[in-house]
Amino acid sequence: MNAVKFLIAAYVATWLIHGIYIGTLVRRFSRLRRESKDIGKQK
Amino acid sequence: MKRLFPILSVITAIFLAYALYEALVVAPTDAQQGDVYRIIYYHVPSAWTAFLLFFINFIASIQYLASKKPSSQTAVKWIVIVIGVVGVIACFLPPVQRLIPAGMRPSAVATTVLAIPLFYFVIGKYFPGDNLDVLAVTSAEVGVVFCTIVLVTGPIWARPVWGIWWAPGDIRLTSTLVLWLIYVSYLMLRRFSNSAQTQMLAAALAIFGALDVPLVYFSIWFFRTQHPQPVIGGGGSMDPRMLNVLLISWMAFLCFAFLVCWQRYRLELLHREIEAAHAMDSLVGSGVAAKASLPLSRSPQ
Numbered sequence: 001m002n003a004v005k006f007l008i009a010a011y012v013a014t015w016l017i018h019g020i021y022i023g024t025l026v027r028r029f030s031r032l033r034r035e036s037k038d039i040g041k042q043k
Numbered sequence: 044m045k046r047l048f049p050i051l052s053v054i055t056a057i058f059l060a061y062a063l064y065e066a067l068v069v070a071p072t073d074a075q076q077g078d079v080y081r082i083i084y085y086h087v088p089s090a091w092t093a094f095l096l097f098f099i100n101f102i103a104s105i106q107y108l109a110s111k112k113p114s115s116q117t118a119v120k121w122i123v124i125v126i127g128v129v130g131v132i133a134c135f136l137p138p139v140q141r142l143i144p145a146g147m148r149p150s151a152v153a154t155t156v157l158a159i160p161l162f163y164f165v166i167g168k169y170f171p172g173d174n175l176d177v178l179a180v181t182s183a184e185v186g187v188v189f190c191t192i193v194l195v196t197g198p199i200w201a202r203p204v205w206g207i208w209w210a211p212g213d214i215r216l217t218s219t220l221v222l223w224l225i226y227v228s229y230l231m232l233r234r235f236s237n238s239a240q241t242q243m244l245a246a247a248l249a250i251f252g253a254l255d256v257p258l259v260y261f262s263i264w265f266f267r268t269q270h271p272q273p274v275i276g277g278g279g280s281m282d283p284r285m286l287n288v289l290l291i292s293w294m295a296f297l298c299f300a301f302l303v304c305w306q307r308y309r310l311e312l313l314h315r316e317i318e319a320a321h322a323m324d325s326l327v328g329s330g331v332a333a334k335a336s337l338p339l340s341r342s343p344q
């Protein structure tokens with residue numbers, strides 16, 4: 001039973017890392033889109 | 044293309060859910076390790092995906108460096124062809140076969156060697172000019188994410204099986220950590236350097252960094268290590284049902300990696316477009332300022 005905790009931990013850690021990375025991608029995308037709109041307005 | 048991404052995302056999500064079901068329910072329990080061995084279905088596919096992405100980064104970096112000097116481009120192209128042809132033939136010659144570690148199939152080595160020219164020409168065809176550099180940074184960043192998963196899930200698996208989180212001095216573990224550090228430094232170089240030579244320096248670092256990938260892979264054969272033998276390419280043995288689930292899991296992770304790379308690639312293109320727009324703005328601004336600061340006697344009539 002104790003070993004199953006490690007299995008769950010490994011699976012959760014994997015998706016946590018992917019989730020954090022996708023979160024940073026989304027954040028960077030929204031920042032760049034905002035910047036892109038600002039540049040468009042200035043022109 | 045905008046419609047394709049949501050469709051592919053749904054398909055990948057279903058595929059990942061199916062792979063999870065196969066890993067947790069369908070795959071048989073290991074006689075020695077019990078259920079904890081199922082970490083293999085995330086640990087190994089993540090490692091293979093990271094290696095593949097670092098390999099793409101390696102090829103894109105070579106292409107990028109070669110593209111900066113047209114005279115060397117032809118030479119590199121021929122070197123790659125020679126590596127592919129000679130490498131594949133050599134793998135089946137008895138003197139070379141004797142050098143291949145016991146348990147490793149020559150066909151596995153030949154396939155890997157053949158991937159070099161194949162990837163070189165495919166990447167060169169579909170990613171011209173500076174897009175090679177965009178591909179390089181994309182593959183390195185996503186590769187680091189997958190390598191991080193390998194380094195996190197490995198100790199979680201080692202603890203109940205080996206009784207320790209980390210085996211200090213173990214060549215497989217250490218070389219994987221070094222590989223991760225090399226690519227993290229590659230990303231740091233790209234993030235914090237503003238020099239005009241950054242892309243060239245990063246490409247050179249990537250080529251040297253990629254040399255660690257074969258060391259990580261072959262370390263099992265050449266050195267005494269606590270890490271188990273590989274499950275494909277010879278050397279290890281695995282229940283066919285387990286191997287089947289492992290391959291399904293890898294395919295699912297490859298689809299996922301493809302989607303993430305796609306978005307990261309788009310992000311990098313957008314970032315460069317904005318940087319170019321800012322550079323243009325500042326050039327125009329400085330041009331106006333320069334005109335304004337001209338002495339009246341020298342100002343254009």
